[in-house]
Structure formats: structure tokens, C-alpha cells
Amino acid sequence: MNVHLFVDLAEEHWISMDLYASRLIQSLSESDLMRKLELNIVSKRPPTPAFIAPLARQGSLGRFYLYLLRYLYYQPWAYFYQGDVNHVADHSYAFLLSSLDQRRTVITCHDVEPLQTAISGRYRSMGVALILFRYAMMGLKRARFLIADSQATRNDLVRSLGISPDRIEVVYPPLDPVFDGVVDAVSQTEARRRLGLDAERKYILNVGSLVPRKNIEGLLNALALVNRRYSEPVYLLRVGPRLNSRLAGLADQLKLADRIVELGRLSSSELALAYRAADTLLFPSWYEGFGWPAAEAMASGTPVVASKAGALPEVVGDCGLLVDPADADGQSQAVLDLFNQPELVADLVGKGRVRAGLFNRRRMGEAVAAVYQRLLS
Numbered sequence: 001m002n003v004h005l006f007v008d009l010a011e012e013h014w015i016s017m018d019l020y021a022s023r024l025i026q027s028l029s030e031s032d033l034m035r036k037l038e039l040n041i042v043s044k045r046p047p048t049p050a051f052i053a054p055l056a057r058q059g060s061l062g063r064f065y066l067y068l069l070r071y072l073y074y075q076p077w078a079y080f081y082q083g084d085v086n087h088v089a090d091h092s093y094a095f096l097l098s099s100l101d102q103r104r105t106v107i108t109c110h111d112v113e114p115l116q117t118a119i120s121g122r123y124r125s126m127g128v129a130l131i132l133f134r135y136a137m138m139g140l141k142r143a144r145f146l147i148a149d150s151q152a153t154r155n156d157l158v159r160s161l162g163i164s165p166d167r168i169e170v171v172y173p174p175l176d177p178v179f180d181g182v183v184d185a186v187s188q189t190e191a192r193r194r195l196g197l198d199a200e201r202k203y204i205l206n207v208g209s210l211v212p213r214k215n216i217e218g219l220l221n222a223l224a225l226v227n228r229r230y231s232e233p234v235y236l237l238r239v240g241p242r243l244n245s246r247l248a249g250l251a252d253q254l255k256l257a258d259r260i261v262e263l264g265r266l267s268s269s270e271l272a273l274a275y276r277a278a279d280t281l282l283f284p285s286w287y288e289g290f291g292w293p294a295a296e297a298m299a300s301g302t303p304v305v306a307s308k309a310g311a312l313p314e315v316v317g318d319c320g321l322l323v324d325p326a327d328a329d330g331q332s333q334a335v336l337d338l339f340n341q342p343e344l345v346a347d348l349v350g351k352g353r354v355r356a357g358l359f360n361r362r363r364m365g366e367a368v369a370a371v372y373q374r375l376l377s
Helices: 015-029 032-037 059-079 091-098 113-120 127-142 151-161 188-195 216-229 245-253 268-277 292-300 312-316 328-340 342-356 361-376
Strands: 002-006 040-044 085-088 105-109 145-148 168-170 202-207 234-239 260-264 280-283 304-307 321-323
Touching: 002 015, 015 040, 015 361, 032 361, 059 091, 085 091, 085 361, 091 105, 091 127, 105 127, 105 361, 127 151, 145 151, 145 361, 151 168, 168 361, 188 268, 202 216, 202 268, 202 292, 216 234, 216 245, 216 280, 216 328, 234 268, 268 292, 280 292, 280 328, 292 304, 292 312, 292 342, 304 312, 304 328, 312 321, 321 328, 328 342
Parallel strands: 002 040, 002 085, 085 105, 105 145, 145 168, 202 234, 202 280, 234 260, 280 304, 304 321
Antiparallel strands: none
16 A cells, blocks of 8 residues: 655745655655555655746746646646545645545644734734635644644644644654764864864854744844853854845844854755854744754754744753743843853753654654554554
8 A cells, every 4th residue: 555645846945844755755664564554655746847847936926836836736636646545744735635535644734833923913924825824724624634743733733723632643853864963973173174164263053044933133133142242253153045135234233244154055964064063053933843953953962042932842851941032132141151151061962962862763754654554544
């Protein structure tokens, strides 16, 4: 029997979702239960028509064509390519439930952030995007089972959509083994040399996109406070898209333009070097359904300062310093505590490496295969 894993369109370029799908396939390939059930997993997504693919790269117009690909092409296509078990790997594609047999379909929900944002009113969501997200969320309510990346996401699904907790299984996504600082014991000095960084400077690392929930404004304000209070210059290592004009303007206003090193998008091996090169990770998100950078940093032996929002307290536990995402002063003080207390760093790093072991492929493969077993029985 086959499990058909429905993944994002290639034109979406949603790196985290592609990583999740590839790690899920790896995890299931190592699952003893999958072999006992005689299930094979097959990745599925429709080929994009040649005349549409270039249009999907054209700014706002491209987003319109992506909507057409999603809802008028992928949705009916999925009907003809169902497996014995269907697994939708990205909750924003839950609209596929309009075509898939809901009795044999599982959906992974990574977060319900757009709905949480709309409820909180913290920042304004795009109207059309929110309407389509609500449409996808209705698909979540119809699936036989859901997989949530964290207990926090499971609680959000129960609270926001009224889904029975009995239908939701919490399965932590696995980390790439490249982040295991014990296996690849590259020193901080060597990591900095490979990335072209100054060996003597203090570096705060931040990894992720520029979407509002990542709280880059708060990050910059905290960096400014650290620089006022610390005895030597402190630099920000940014991994992800370059700061946009609004955020670059804020950096100029805070006199941080020469304190930011933008590394851009990195491969997994390069990102592992960035974790090793940094003195700490600062991750002050307003909301996370899981928070891969915090888990990757712990695995890499990098001390973590993260917000106490969403799933981050669940992921970090007592292996990092948790701060209020609205409190730049508290974030800066947590960073300074790490700079000034090497014994605190050693304690957090030791505990963090142990905790990162929770997020492994074998554990995920067995847990997801058990969900398939429940569905088949």
C-alpha cells in the first residue's frame, strides 16, 4: 500500500516546508512500523504547466498565478492521485480536502499563526490571504487525523478551530544531523574563518524570514541596547532575506548600520557554521509553531535567548533564557548575562545538546507511522 505525501508547489519556494517534507520521507524510511505495515511513501505534486511557471515569478502578479495553481489546478489534480493514505505536509494546503478522501487523509499543521494574528490584532494581515487561509483551515477540520509540530500548536487547533484533541497527534519535526555540534566539532574560530568573520568580535545570531511575527524590530532595538551597555562592539549575524528598506531605516536610526552582517540564505552546512560562529542566538518571535532555529542552536552548542511565546518555551525548556518578545530591555539583559557568565553558558549548552536529541528522525518516523496505523485500522 502507498502513502501519498502531498507537498507544496515548487514555485512556492517555501524552504521550511520543503525541508519538513524531505525530513519526513527520511524519517519514515527508517521506521520499522512502516515496514511492518508494508507502506511505501510517494511524494506528490503536479507538474507546473510550462506557460505558467515564468508568470509565477512576477511579483504581485506571480502571487495571483500561484493562487490559480493552488486552487484551480492542484486541487482537482489531487483527486486523481490519491493513495491508500493521503498525507498533506503543509496545513496551508488543507484545501486539498475538497478533493481528497477525508477518511484516509492526514494533515500536518505547523501553526495557525494567521488566525492568531487576526484575533490578536497585533498587525494587519492581507485580506485575500487571510480569507484563503480560513478556507484551508476548514480542510483541517475535516481531515481524519492531524499531526501538530508542538503541543502549543495542538492547543491552538483545539482552541481556535474546535478540533477534538483526540484527532491531533504531537510529533516534533527532526533536525538535520549536520547541526550536531558533538559530531562535527568545528571550533568557533574555525567557523568564523570559513564564513569570513572577525575572530575576536562578539556576534549575536538571528535566523529566519522578515515576516512581522519574527519581530525583527524588537531584535534591532535589543541589539542597540546591548551595544550601549557592553564594553566592546557587538554585531548581528543575519541569516535569511536581507533587511528591507523599512528595517534598514530603523537600523540606521539606531546607529547599527555598521553592526549588521547579512549572510543571506545559507545551505545546511553553512548554517551549522553560523551557529558555531555565534556567541548566542537571539530569537524574539511573537509566535512560533515550533521554532527550528532554537532547536538547531541547542544541537549546535550555541546558547539560546528566545521569546516565551508560542511553542518556544516547549522547545527550549530550561535549556535557554526565555524573554518577553515585547521587552527589548529584557532581551538585551539576557544576552549580556550570557556574555558575562561563562558558567551559565556551559550549563545551558550542556542541557541544550541533550534536549535537542528529542528532535530526531527515528522518533518522528515511528510516531507518524503510528498515525497511519490508526487511520488504516
